[in-house]
Amino acid sequence: MIEILTPTLLDRAKDTGALVADILRTLKGRSTVGTNLLDIDRWAKSLIVEAGALSCYVDYAPSFGRGPFGHYICTAVNDAVLHGRPHDRTLADGDLLTLDLAVSRGGVAADAAISFIVGDAKPGESVAMISATERALAAGIAAAGPGARVGDISHAIGTVLGEAGYAVNTEFGGHGIGSTMHQDPHVPNTGRPGRGYQLRPGLLLALEPWVMADTATLVTDADGWTLRSATGCRTAHSEHTIAITEDGAEVLTAPVGDA
Template sequence: MIEIKTKQEIEQMKPAGKFVGSILKDLRAMAKPGVNLLELDDYVKRQIESRRGAESCYVDYAPDFGTGPFRHYICLSVNDAVLHGVPFDYSLRDGDLLSMDLAISVDGWVGDSAISLVVGEHADPEDLRLIKATQDALEAGISQARAGNRLGDISAAVGDVAHENGYSVNVEFGGHGVGHVMHGDPIVPNDGSAHHGFKLRPGLVIAIEPWFMAGTDEIFQDPKDGWTLRSVDGSRGAHSEHTIAITEGDPIILTARDE
């Protein structure tokens, strides 16, 4: 069921979004060569434990698209991994493409956001182009998140940026409604037809999350952990996401990072 929030409820969602945004900003600064993925996961754990009313949306999460409960506090996807990356004993290397996806509940309301970056000093220009495409697609999607538009306007805007940059789009996983739960209705595909779908109304809160891979739109689930989604051809992936609220005017980015 699609939930429409009141103005007061959107105000109540802001602390969760701000908290998620601040942690991702910290993690961006921390993600240096030699830093272990488990260190980043532990940092998120400690931040959640130190914040009154905060709870992880990931620990013990067990949807049908994963294998068993998720046991970590953040999704960390490296290089050919693009979504649902399980943190493991791996030290980041110069040139790695790292995607970080974080969802936290504060006082019962969820904030969900993701960023991608290249670790260290030696970035492959193609990795930077891929990351920028997801960022541009996110901005394009947000620009269409206005009352009176249709859900398909957001999806089409995201997909157009992907296709303009030569990337194909997987629509198996995409954006979604956000509220008291991390994954709610409506589903927000990363490609679609403009002027179609649910009519956007003030009070709708959704996560828009473009994710693209450099050489394919096909993924497989890593059998080693039962969660991490990787490109079938080994090409790299990137992911950008914000939780936004639709209003009578401009959309509100609840997970803004003040960067």
């Protein structure tokens, strides 16, 4: 299903996007050395409920997962990259943490992810990898607009990631979003320009470049959800929800004050 939002629903999407950005910024500030991943999940629940919103994850049970996800946020550490299920683990100095959050309010969902280093240690390779996903995300957003095609976004993202030296996995990528979290069209993190669905004003997309330092192969944890690099290398993931407008693309999940 591909949804085209009305102006009223688009306003609600902006509201939801701002909420996602605010919650992620709050959780990043609280995620320090010694923080337990289960505490992050509890904080996410509290912030979502207090805002009168709904989690898109708690009851999420797609074919690739094992039963309902059962948590309010994805917390992926170091070699984990996608669908990180919160568990009893405390963060250490230098850990690379990815927080991925999707909520719905007013009948419209928004989805975003951030990767960052916990504590004072700043491993150079990890910082470079996070930067590559952020640059790729910016390139994908710049390629989006009315009349552009999904392949244009995919090509822009893949070009940045490839030039940075990373192999691209195409099993999971960006996606349409609207009244539900995951919709068509699928937006791979590499592709050919001029191909795929043509973008229209009112379309929402969640773009999410992610990479692993030295592999493109994923393995799944025993929890049936958490996806890790097959080699144990570190990973990074950046994501924004954007709205296609008459003039281009508007980022809905950027923190206030960010570009």
